[in-house]
């Protein structure tokens with residue numbers, strides 16, 4: 001049984017301009033100790049998925065499908081059970097810890113709060129544990145008494161990581177944990193996360209728009225575009241032999257660290273990702289796709305097998321041929 | 335040690351502002367006209383010699399710089415001049431009127447801030463609910479209603495007694511004159527007189543505080559650390575009172591204290607309507623009587639209290655908001 005098993009997840013934000021379909025049918029599996037990377041341009045729905053997993057999206061947001069955490073249905077949980085599961089089974093390292101910490105509370109207290117509300121320790125023991133957690137993420141324990149503004153961006157992110165570890169969760173969701181940081185600090189935080197993941201046997205959902213970060217940390221990669229996963233498979237295969245033109249473009253934009261290619265705008269990727277309320281017909285990527293052909297505006301591709309445990313939602317994939325054939329036969333198109 | 339530096343700079347700032355007010359006060363009341371002419375207004379046939387003597391008595395024959403030094407020195411010794419109207423030292427006139435105002439403003443400010451903040455929290459937390467909409471309408475109504483109009487309505491309804499309303503409370507004043515109450519009876523009598531002006535003042539400023547608290551809370555609830563708290567499994571009640579409110583209170587508190595200047599001007603109207611013998615009523619009657627020394631003293635006192643309130647706000651802020659200390 002997977003640690004996390006998401007099936008057919010749909011998320012509709014409710015806005016004054018009507019529903020915003022930010023996530024449109026996503027499946028995710030993460031096993032114990034496994035690291036799944038989730039990448040895609042900003043706005044494609046990555047944070048929405050992260051929020052949906054612990055039901056942190058704004059009230060009124062419509063979430064359907066199933067989310068099983070350790071086999072338990074998250075979407076059906078009562079509030080008390082949901083609170084108990086939050087942080088003890090899954091915790092989140094938020095994007096830009098800058099604003100993710102309460103500015104008027106000492107960081108030690110904020111970490112301690114998590115331990116105390118889940119009754120994982122008494123006050124004195126919790127206090128000792130917070131010191132230990134800070135050491136674990138490479139901060140001196142005296143930082144317990146600091147307020148967030150007294151810390152640098154990297155230090156805040158370390159506090160956030162310490163906080164995420166506080167209740168010994170088996171899964172950590174890291175939503176762009178290095179995005180707001182300097183390049184040097186990014187590398188340090190990344191290294192820390194990698195080490196902690198390995199040492200503690202943590203499962204992780206690692207979200208970023210920078211593919212080169214993922215290739216170093218992840219077992220598997222999932223690439224998102226316009227609310228769907230368009231390619232998913234073993235990290236090396238997806239990155240180096242991308243089956244989907246969008247993945248190719250992303251990989252070119254962020255060459256792996258140490259690789260000869262230098263960073264450039266996604267090659268052959270003009271324009272911006274579509275707004276969820278205004279999606280193109282057929283394959284949502286076709287208006288920007290360098291390889292688009294006549295069938296693309298008409299057929300919305302599902303995920304086709306590319307290799308073992310590797311799938312891509314593109315009509316150019318070999319296993320998509322039957323679908324194309326069927327569409328060419330008059331009267332039997334989808 | 336940045337905290338101490340911050341505090342020192344704030345105190346220095348307050349002292350500087352006070353000095354400026356002191357100087358401004360001196361020149362302002364000399365700019366409105368010659369005090370002797372003002373004083374003798376309405377009296378005819380006064381000899382030139384009498385005028386000279388009066389000038390000397392008031393120290394007006396000295397050169398301006400010397401007058402200023404004299405004025406500053408006197409002010410620091412608590413001598414604020416002599417009331418034309420009451421024939422008493424200004425300090426004495428003010429001292430006799432200060433407590434009713436402190437009582438009225440103090441109690442109603444406490445009530446309107448506490449109530450306003452409480453209402454604002456509940457509104458912001460349940461944004462768009464019936465409670466929120468109802469309170470929004472109600473507070474906007476009381477907030478926009480002019481105090482004198484509101485005051486008169488209240489007097490008609492609860493002091494004069496109109497239609498179904500019984501005349502429950504006295505129409506004005508501080509105590510029942512000639513009743514000679516003492517002890518507890520006196521306290522009850524004063525409170526009874528205070529109910530209506532207290533009610534009007536409290537209701538007039540309530541809306542301001544609830545609106546600020548509401549919008550401040552709404553803004554705070556949209557911040558990332560609120561999501562962090564929820565993600566940690568914190569109960570909703572604690573998300574509100576443990577995380578959102580402490581952050582949202584900071585701007586509200588500052589505005590509340592800055593608001594004090596307006597409350598002081600509002601109290602002039604209310605005291606006049608309810609014949610409440612405080613500094614507001616004194617201001618109104620002194621304007622009528624052109625009692626400039628008293629007005630000068632009141633002006634100084636009002637300015638000083640606003641400056642001190644600001645200082646207190648800054649100090650409190652630095653105590654409550656760790657970020658300010660570093661600034």
Ligand SMILES: Nc1ncnc2c1ncn2[C@@H]1O[C@H](COP(=O)(O)OP(=O)(O)O)[C@@H](O)[C@H]1O
Pocket residue numbers: 013014015020022040041042043044045046047048049058275276
């Ligand atoms: N609270 C919200 N209300 C309405 N739309 C939202 C809200 N949050 C995000 N969205 C929209 O949903 C889409 C996905 O957003 P998000 O999940 O934050 O993307 P990502 O994390 O990949 O950058 C975007 O188009 C965004 O504008």
Ligand SMILES: [Mg+2]
Pocket residue numbers: 043046047048095176
């Ligand atoms: Mg995001």
